[in-house]
Amino acid sequence: MSARLVVVAGTKGGCGKTATASNLAVAAHLEGISAVGVDCDPQESWITWAADRAQAGQQPAVTVIPGRLAGWRDAVAAVPSADLVILDLAPGLERGAETLELRELALAARLTLIPAIPEGPSLRKLADVGAALKHAGADVWFVLNKTIAGRAILEDARGYLSRRGELAGVEIPMRDAIHRAMDAGLAVVEDDGLGGHQQFRELWMLVAAHVGVTAWQAA
Secondary structure (H helix, E strand, O other): OOOEEEEEOOOOOOOOHHHHHHHHHHHHHHOOOOEEEEEEOOOOHHHHHHHHHHHHOOOOOOEEEEOOHHHHHHHHHOOOOOOEEEEEEOOOOOOHHHHHHHHHHHHHOOEEEEEEOOOHHHHHHHHHHHHHHHHHOOOEEEEEEEEOOOOHHHHHHHHHHHHHOEEOOOOEEOOHHHHHHHHOOOOHHHOOOOOOHHHHHHHHHHHHHHHOOOOOOOO
8 A cells, every 4th residue: 555544543432533533634734745534433523524624615625535444445445646544433443343354454554543531441441452453563552632631540541551552742632622623624733823733733743753754755
């Protein structure tokens, strides 16, 4: 595959997968890197976001096509020429066939991001998935999301995830601006006056460097 694949995965809804995928896609376009999204969630929240963005005439435009985890190879093959393909997966990746497909996809991807909210039960499930993928040989980062500075539970989450895999060097804070931007087909990474802009920008820079895509390397 000529395009670099980045997967955003998780075991439950509400952990920030679509916001992460959207901000990464917009950040890529802002640097002249062509990025196409694949929405593998039957709810198609990312496709709705892209449609809202197009209707508002917001630039840069972001193409998001439908897909499914079971058919990820066909979905990626259907993507127009792009430097980067970002796959936003559906929650609930614990069934046998989907576990195998996720493993194959993660192994094919340059990076799999697992956004994680610093809360007990959901955190443990996310950590188990990430640890299993890493054990299989995939490149996986946990990304703490919806964080609130000063909470004791945040330090606990950092320690727990670090013991289960690799923790990204940037955390996404709890900010209303992130949700409001998503509702309007926007991304905070494109407006430095919005909360969460700096953190998503830093996450993009880490991801871009890790997967080896920069403006001067773009096709």
